[in-house]
Amino acid sequence: MKYIIQFEIIIAISLIGELLNRIIPLPIPASIYGMAILYIALCTGAIKLSSVKETGKFLIYIMPMMFIPAAVGLIETWEAMQEFLTAIIVISLASTVLVMAAAGHITQIIIKHKGKEEKR
Amino acid sequence: MKELLQDSLFFGVGISIGTFLLGTLIKKKWNFFLFNPLLLSITATIATLLIIGIDYQHYNNGAKYLSYLLTPATVALAIPLYEQTMLLKKNFTAIIVGIASGVLMSFVSIFAMALLFRLGHTEYVTLLPKSITTAIGISLSQELQGYVAITVTAIIMTGLLGNIAGGIICRILGIKHPIAKGIAIGTASHVMGTAKAMEIGEIEGAMSSLSIAVAGCMTVGAAIFFEGLI
Structure with missing residues (x-):
C-alpha cells in the first residue's frame, strides 16, 4: 500500500510537469518542473517525506540503467558524425573537465572565504 | 533467432539490465575506473545488437520503457x-x-x-x-x-x-x-x-x-x- 501511494504521487507530479511543459512555451522539460514541484511540496509540508521516500530512492538507485537505451542510440548517429567526430569528442571531453574545474573551484573558494569570515 | 528476438518486447530491457548487472559484478570484482557498469553495459549491448544484427529501432521498441522511467526518477531527485x-x-x-x-x-x-x-x-x-x-x-x-x-x-x-x-x-x-x-x-x-x-x-x-x-x-x-x- 505504502509503495503504491509513493509511486502514484511521483507519477502524478510527473504528469503535472508534463502538462506544464506543454502549456508553458519554454524549453524546460517535464522532469525539471516536476523536481521543482516536489521540492516545494516537501518544503511547505504539502507532501511528507515519508510519502515519497522509499520509492523515490529506489528510482534514483536504478537511474543509471535508464541511460542505456539513449546511449545505445550512438550506433545510429555514428555515421552522421564521422565528418567532425574528433571535434565532437575533444570538445565534449575537454569542456566537461573545464566546467568541473570552474564550478567546483568557485564554489569551494566562496565557501572557504565565508567560513573564514564567520570565524572572525 | 534474430526474428524471434527483434520482435520481442522484453529483449531490449532484458539485454540492457542484464549487461548492466554483469558490469556491476565486474566493477565489484576488479575496481578499475574504466570498468564502469554504464560504460560496460552500453558497449556490450551495442556489440550484441551488431553481432545478432538487430537494428536500433527494434531494440528501442522494448528498451524505451527503461527510458520512460527517467522523468519520475529525475522528479525524485x-x-x-x-x-x-x-x-x-x-x-x-x-x-x-x-x-x-x-x-x-x-x-x-x-x-x-x-x-x-x-x-x-x-x-x-x-x-x-x-x-x-x-x-x-x-x-x-x-x-x-x-x-x-x-x-x-x-x-x-x-x-x-x-x-x-x-x-x-x-x-x-x-x-x-x-x-x-x-x-x-x-x-x-x-x-x-x-x-x-x-x-x-x-x-x-x-x-x-x-x-x-x-x-x-x-x-x-x-x-x-x-x-x-x-
Missing part, C-alpha cells in the same frame, strides 16, 4: 535535495555563483574550441547544450537549429565522462569540499554525473541534483547571447 535544504540555504551564494561560473565556462570553452576546429555555425550551436540534461538539451538544440541527434550524442559522452571519472577528476583538480564536488559534477555532466555523485555521498548527490535544474535553466537563458558568435 527533489528528495535528496530536500534532505539537504539546510546546507543549500547556508551556502546559497556559493552554490549559485559556482553553477553560473560553470555554465559560463561551458559556453566560453565550446566557443574557443569551435574556433580552433573551425566549426561552422550549425556545428557550434549543436554542441552548446552539451553539459545540460538531455530533455533540455534537445529543446535547446532544436531552437538553435542544430543537429539534434548529435547534440544528444555529445550530451551522452559528457554524461558518461562524468559518470566514469567525475570523482577522479575532482580529486585531480583539488575539489575536495562535498558541496563543491556535487556542484562540479552536476553542472558539468547533468543527470548521468549525478547518478555517480549519489554514490559518492548524500551531499554530493543533492548538490548535483540541484545543479542539473539550475544549470539547465541558466544555459537556456544565456544561449541567446552566445549562439550568434560563430
